[in-house]
Amino acid sequence: MALGLKRLLDVTLAGGALLVGAPLLAVLAAAVKLDSPGPAMFVQTRVGRGGRPFRIMKLRTMTTGGEGAQITAHGDKRITRVGALLRRTKLDELPQLWNVVRGDMSIVGPRPEVPDYVARYRPEWRPLLDVRPGLTDLASLSFRGEEELLALAHDRERAYTEVVMPMKLQLALEGLERSSVADDLRLIAQTALAVIRRGGDDPIVEEARRRIEDLNAETTS
Numbered sequence: 001m002a003l004g005l006k007r008l009l010d011v012t013l014a015g016g017a018l019l020v021g022a023p024l025l026a027v028l029a030a031a032v033k034l035d036s037p038g039p040a041m042f043v044q045t046r047v048g049r050g051g052r053p054f055r056i057m058k059l060r061t062m063t064t065g066g067e068g069a070q071i072t073a074h075g076d077k078r079i080t081r082v083g084a085l086l087r088r089t090k091l092d093e094l095p096q097l098w099n100v101v102r103g104d105m106s107i108v109g110p111r112p113e114v115p116d117y118v119a120r121y122r123p124e125w126r127p128l129l130d131v132r133p134g135l136t137d138l139a140s141l142s143f144r145g146e147e148e149l150l151a152l153a154h155d156r157e158r159a160y161t162e163v164v165m166p167m168k169l170q171l172a173l174e175g176l177e178r179s180s181v182a183d184d185l186r187l188i189a190q191t192a193l194a195v196i197r198r199g200g201d202d203p204i205v206e207e208a209r210r211r212i213e214d215l216n217a218e219t220t221s
Contacts, residue, residue: 006106006184007106010100010101010106011101013107014098014100017097018097018101025094025095028059028082028086029041029059031082032060032061032080032086034082035082038060040059041057041060042062043056043057044114045115046112047115047133048132056104056105057095058095059086059091059092059094061079061092062080062083063078070116070117072147073147073156074151075151087147090195096135104132104133106131107135107136107188108134108137108179108184109133110134110139111168112133117165120161124173128172135191137172138171138172138175138187139175141187141194142168142202142204143168143208149164149205149212150212153216154215154216155219159212159215162211162215163208167204171204
């Protein structure tokens with residue numbers, strides 16, 4: 001896809017969504033602050049295009065100080081009541097539309113990782129840093145139940161770095177190879193549907209679950 005056309009699509013869709021969604025964002029921010037002490041927004045350093053760090057924005061979903069941990073699983077006691085709803089519906093990522101308008105991110109692209117995990121990238125994953133990271137992509141759709149998956153692991157850090165992250169990055173690479181305007185619009189529509197209704201697990205998630213069970217068996221043997 002031509003970069004200029006993709007950027008035009010990003011700014012048009014993200015800018016329009018921010019204008020329309022501003023009242024909802026204000027209500028959600030107020031709910032976050034009323035539910036638990038602390039700021040409405042959570043800001044974290046992620047790695048963007050060219051390996052450059054940027055500050056990603058989210059609505060805060062954890063108790064103050066709890067958002068620093070990099071691995072979060074379903075049932076984490078740090079997650080607030082409002083935060084659980086925001087994470088389930090992905091509305092906590094609504095502020096990232098501003099990251100798209102700023103040029104830090106694209107609507108469709110590989111999800112940005114924290115510097116610690118990017119430092120572990122294998123050579124074959126490095127092309128993912130040649131493009132703007134995105135709000136959604138093929139990997140995001142397949143692993144939309146990632147927190148439930150990681151909750152099964154005895155060692156969640158190992159499960160993420162040895163199972164989930166490699167599988168997500170491989171899917172992200174496949175998405176880059178077939179990137180087009182039509183594919184981006186399809187992924188955006190699929191993401192919207194996934195927020196509204198939760199479907200069954202992707203077959204690749206079943207494979208990830210099996211691999212995590214194998215890791216669990218290793219740690220208990």
